[in-house]
Amino acid sequence: MLAAFPQFAFGAEGNYEAMVVTCIDPRFPLPTINYMKSRKMIGKYSQFTFAGASIGVVAPAFKTWAPAFWDNLAASMQLHHIPKVIAINHRDCGAAKIAYGADKVANPQIETETHKAALMEFRKQVGEKQPSLKIETGLMALNGKVEMFS
Numbered sequence: 001m002l003a004a005f006p007q008f009a010f011g012a013e014g015n016y017e018a019m020v021v022t023c024i025d026p027r028f029p030l031p032t033i034n035y036m037k038s039r040k041m042i043g044k045y046s047q048f049t050f051a052g053a054s055i056g057v058v059a060p061a062f063k064t065w066a067p068a069f070w071d072n073l074a075a076s077m078q079l080h081h082i083p084k085v086i087a088i089n090h091r092d093c094g095a096a097k098i099a100y101g102a103d104k105v106a107n108p109q110i111e112t113e114t115h116k117a118a119l120m121e122f123r124k125q126v127g128e129k130q131p132s133l134k135i136e137t138g139l140m141a142l143n144g145k146v147e148m149f150s
């Protein structure tokens with residue numbers, strides 16, 4: 001059992017590698033797992049999921065959500081001793097459209113800029129609130145490929 005599911009060898013508290021922030025979009029749980037698998041991180045990260053991923057944290061339209069994220073991030077730091085947060089936004093995101101309007105995701109280039117801006121704002125806010133954390137930010141395509149921005 002433990003060999004088949006090595007993640008169960010870890011406890012509810014302990015030393016984990018990251019918190020991953022993802023969107024609620026039903027198309028992305030599996031690609032996200034595959035991506036984390038490619039990074040050999042299965043069972044080694046906590047996950048926080050709400051609409052828009054980093055957009056849910058930083059968009060003025062969703063401003064009442066942010067406290068839940070910061071509290072969960074702090075809880076994961078306390079419980080899992082994570083040194084890093086990884087935000088993975090995705091293309092064709094309905095929440096991005098709600099937050100910023102259809103014009104801001106009108107074509108792939110504008111969409112990229114919109115996500116990049118949200119991810120950079122996310123970096124800034126994490127840096128201010130949790131300066132000890134490393135930060136990775138990326139944008140996942142529908143085929144699961146992740147483009148990282150730093």
Ligand SMILES: [Zn+2]
Pocket residue numbers: 023024025051052053090092093094095096
């Ligand atoms: Zn989304």
